[in-house]
Amino acid sequence: MFFFRSDNDLAQFAALKCxxxxxxxxxxxxxxxxEPVPVLAKVIRxxxxxxxxxxxDMRSTTRIKRLFDHLNxxxxxxxxxx
Numbered sequence: 001m002f003f004f005r006s007d008n009d010l011a012q013f014a015a016l017k018c019x020x021x022x023x024x025x026x027x028x029x030x031x032x033x034x035e036p037v038p039v040l041a042k043v044i045r046x047x048x049x050x051x052x053x054x055x056x057d058m059r060s061t062t063r064i065k066r067l068f069d070h071l072n073x074x075x076x077x078x079x080x081x082x
Contacts, residue, residue, distance in 0.1 A: 028078055
């Protein structure tokens with residue numbers, strides 16, 4: 001028997017993909033990989049809000065506004081499961 005613990009999200013997901021054990025990850029990430037298999041999907045479910053924000057002083061900066069709009073569009077599409 002061995003134990004694995006990591007505070008690194010990439011290491012945790014790599015361990016899940018290799019079959020080290022049971023763990024949690026975002027559905028949006030897992031659905032793009034065949035290795036993770038959902039367990040207890042109907043029993044345990046975490047929902048987290050996602051916010052895209054910028055400092056009020058940056059609203060008038062064109063490149064920041066464009067980046068903000070791009071992130072908002074693409075993250076919305078990702079969350080819808082595009």
